Amino acid sequence: MSDLNFRINKDVFYKALQTVNGAVASSSPIPTMSGIEIEANQDMIVLTGSDNDISIRSVIKNDKDNQLFFVEEPGTIVVDHNYILDMVKNMDSDEVQVQNIDGTLTQFTGNNVDFKINGFNPSDYPAIDFNADTTPFTIKASEFNDAAAKTSFAAANKETRPVLMGINLKSENGRITFTATDSFRLARYVLSAEVEPFNITIPSKTIGQVKSIFADGDISISVSARKIVFVQNGVTLQSNLLEGAFPDIERLIPSSFSRKLVVNRSALLMATARPGFIKTDNMTIIRMQINSADDIVVTSRSQEIGESHENLQGVVSYEGDPLDISCSANYLSDAVRSLNNENVTVLFTSEMKPFILKNDEDDQKLLQLVLPVRTYN
């Protein structure tokens, strides 16, 4: 056992613990994995948290003007994440002394407070390789998170096809295309980026972690066949990829449309929200009977609960023959919420063909697709 002993600025330590804690699962079949690994070297403190799928590492270094820590004895400890965060947060001092005493017992000392905490044996903690195998590219965190937010809601939340429980990122021809689908609806966002070609699927839960850890600035991203690695300011987050071929969805997306509706975004959102309580099998189906821009009726019906009837307002224009089409109210409202124009465009082919929603017919960035359902009303 090492004789780890170091002092560190409390706020810097707590922030790094919070960061790596994002990857630690609340319960793990492997006890050690509920710990955070803390490695003290002369020139850096390295914190690691992982649930095997996602791993986060935070490296703290001193800079010339600002001494954040001082290492008396290098070493490694692993302490349960449930203990260490509370302990450091509530410490009564600006600096915390961390000192391994005996075996896996570590002392944390403030001014008038100290703790002696039983940890895990560091040799039981997995060796996690954070090296990226490929040349990284750089992207704005806000752009990545925006693209992910506009697509990830469409991913599957059931494990029937694991590869659908993530976002597919396909890089080719100067674009990265984000796609998510649960096979009943699909969301696609195209980001301009001159990057080497790749085709990977990131688990949905990784998306949430990336957003909470990398909110601003640039992130450096490396993609390999097995993992994706995000790096910013000494923090590395890496995630396993979902295995299996992501369905080739381009052919699902109709390329020509015979009907076009332009409607106020808020009015369409409200028309999907109002019948939200009219559920059959825990799902709200709405039917749109479109005759003309002045005559669009949105209805919903449940044997048990009753029915709703709304003359859709805020219609700017409708082009095409009348249409009678039904779909999930939730899928439609998720799609509309991802759009941000005052008016949104809905492009239909026919009653049982997928329809798409866009900010504008010519928008090449964001596309939402929804499959209609058959109703027997």
Next chain:
Amino acid sequence: MSDLNFRINKDVFYKALQTVNGAVASSSPIPTMSGIEIEANQDMIVLTGSDNDISIRSVIKNDKDNQLFFVEEPGTIVVDHNYILDMVKNMDSDEVQVQNIDGTLTQFTGNNVDFKINGFNPSDYPAIDFNADTTPFTIKASEFNDAAAKTSFAAANKETRPVLMGINLKSENGRITFTATDSFRLARYVLSAEVEPFNITIPSKTIGQVKSIFADGDISISVSARKIVFVQNGVTLQSNLLEGAFPDIERLIPSSFSRKLVVNRSALLMATARPGFIKTDNMTIIRMQINSADDIVVTSRSQEIGESHENLQGVVSYEGDPLDISCSANYLSDAVRSLNNENVTVLFTSEMKPFILKNDEDDQKLLQLVLPVRTYN
């Protein structure tokens, strides 16, 4: 079936629905009880929600300057609370038309939206007697809620002795004494009020409802052997009382003390919070070894997790012989949180006798009592 038909201001209607919905249980063995009863008379609209233990009624009346509703046909309907709140909230108009169509089917109409909703048969809804049997007294809502908040946390949350799952209110000699205890700690608050004598126990969940519905102003309260009734501005909340004799706790409270600690409230709170993660059987026990004002050590220990050690800061004074005493950290912090002086007073007798906490030794209003536990450290 009645031919109920009325129009009502949407915001007034929604607010009244929210109020009575506070009493409706999310699931009820009697289906009708998940409904809200709406009774329209020529001169008032009466809404009722109930879970049998707590019932709330809201009466809406027109005043001369402000026509809030217009009744075309009096009648009564009962509509599931899960539907009607969403429906009225999202209605696209300032006024809602409510019209019984056929049997238990009721139509709710806005501008371009209408719903036809299946309700319950009003004859299945229980007749709830909101009459108070006794002369009411008046009290400030803020005073009642404050007294309840400073005591209710000490009530039992297990059903081993049902009468302990509430707050006892005892009126005598110009005072109402609020008491709650789970038999391991006790909270008592004395309110000055010239009221007829009574001795009742109000369920804890009633306290939360009273607070959310009556935040300001005066409330009128009637107490009988079976129920307590709160009235303010057309809203009536009544609650069953807990049966059984509330323990006579006065004799539990020591009347003289041999040791007195005055300590900064925040310092004591932090000393109870820091070891919060050091649990044995899901409970944190802290031990206070008091030698003198300058030498008070707070420790906590768990075989599995480890131990904490703190030299208590913020001590103003200590009078009495040394003391070595242990108690639940949660019970102590709950008690301290209810106090609001900068410094709080802790009065001890001996190691295994209950100790009390007060804002000040002479404070006759608020008293917190905590039973020590035996430890084998």
